[in-house]
Amino acid sequence: MPWPAPCPVAASPDASTAAARTLAWVDRAVIGLNLCPFARAVRVKNQIRCVVIDATDVEALLRALCDEAQRLMDTEPAQCETTLIVHPQVLTDFGDYNDFLDRVDALIEALELDGELQVASFHPDHRFADCDADDPG
Numbered sequence: 001m002p003w004p005a006p007c008p009v010a011a012s013p014d015a016s017t018a019a020a021r022t023l024a025w026v027d028r029a030v031i032g033l034n035l036c037p038f039a040r041a042v043r044v045k046n047q048i049r050c051v052v053i054d055a056t057d058v059e060a061l062l063r064a065l066c067d068e069a070q071r072l073m074d075t076e077p078a079q080c081e082t083t084l085i086v087h088p089q090v091l092t093d094f095g096d097y098n099d100f101l102d103r104v105d106a107l108i109e110a111l112e113l114d115g116e117l118q119v120a121s122f123h124p125d126h127r128f129a130d131c132d133a134d135d136p137g
Contacts, residue, residue, distance in 0.1 A: 015052035022086050023050055036120065039082075047081040056089050058100060062107060069108065069117055094125040
């Protein structure tokens with residue numbers, strides 16, 4: 001089933017490709033495998049903002065996350081209920097990314113958005129403990 005066009009993203013071709021690949025993965029994995037019971041509804045209603053961040057360090061990524069969290073809180077849910085933040089140039093190592101999530105939780109708490117926003121994290125190299133790299137989960 002084709003989905004509505006994604007919300008606008010960064011204008012560069014690389015950003016458009018990254019956003020398209022991410023949304024295709026959402027369709028295939030998150031929705032297709034029913035990993036998130038809320039994903040299908042917001043995707044069908046085109047309420048997902050997919051933004052590609054050009055950050056090259058974690059501090060810039062945290063600033064972008066802060067901006068996107070505030071944007072999401074300031075936007076009517078009927079327009080955008082979910083934001084996907086794609087950051088292809090930073091935290092490519094899963095261990096570093098996993099460690100970074102503690103800082104994300106602290107940021108959400110510092111912004112007093114805990115209980116308002118829920119961060120669901122995904123990384124292309126994620127795998128459960130004791131699973132082989134090619135194991136889908």
